[in-house]
Amino acid sequence: MPELPEVEVLRRDLDKEIVGKKIKSVEVTGTRSVRRHKNKKEFIDLLDGHKITAVQRRGKYLIVKLDGAEALVIHLGMSGQLLRAKSAREKAPKHTHVVITFTQGGLLRFVDPRTFGEMFVTKYDELDEQVEELAHLGIDPLETAMAWELFGHLLAERHARLKNLLMDQKFMAGIGNVYSDEILFTAGLRWDRMSDSLSQQEIRRLYRAISETLQDAVKYRGSSLADEQYVDLFGNTGEYQQYHQVYDHEGKPCQRCRRPIARARFSNRSTFYCEACQV
């Protein structure tokens, strides 16, 4: 599933490619992708003829601001992709559910094999009221400038396993299974350490690991994993998976101590870590 870095890469691509463009037409072939609307006509009518003024991100949600009061909200779910095409003559990939064509030429395709992703239009000023998930999003680790002391307070207020807490969208928005493992390895902390048990030094290490890991991941254009192929707006895979140190590395030598990376089952998923380097 795409996490914060992948969505941020897309946001930056979209910002360059679609801001200022006017929507000429919208085609919906997979109605599940626009399931919050009564029907596809309602979705199409809210977009038709509008100009795109900005592309923002909240957690893993993309917010495409339109002229007027509305915004198009996009969530990629497990397998959603946004792909730019120069013209309709470029063959659409399988599972293309929504196509937005611009008057200036070019189009944007929403492709989603597993259909957990979605698109919908709502009033920009009412995003929090209309979208339950947005109202409760926690701090954005890329956008929020916060002192590490405050971060320490937030950790101490909770009594949760670190991996749980990092993945809790109400605590911090945008981190999932991959980046929580990478962050905790970088910080030298175990996935099951309790958030209220950290020393000042450990809080600082975790704080630094979060921003460094996410910024590096954006720099290398996100992670593309074998099963849920993430690609950017131009169809290119990310490169950050080459820099993963623990995620999906079970049995491979730890890059710090050479001991094999361990795997534990946790809340129905796997977590990868080094038993020696993470305490």
Ligand SMILES: [Zn+2]
């Ligand atoms: Zn190690």
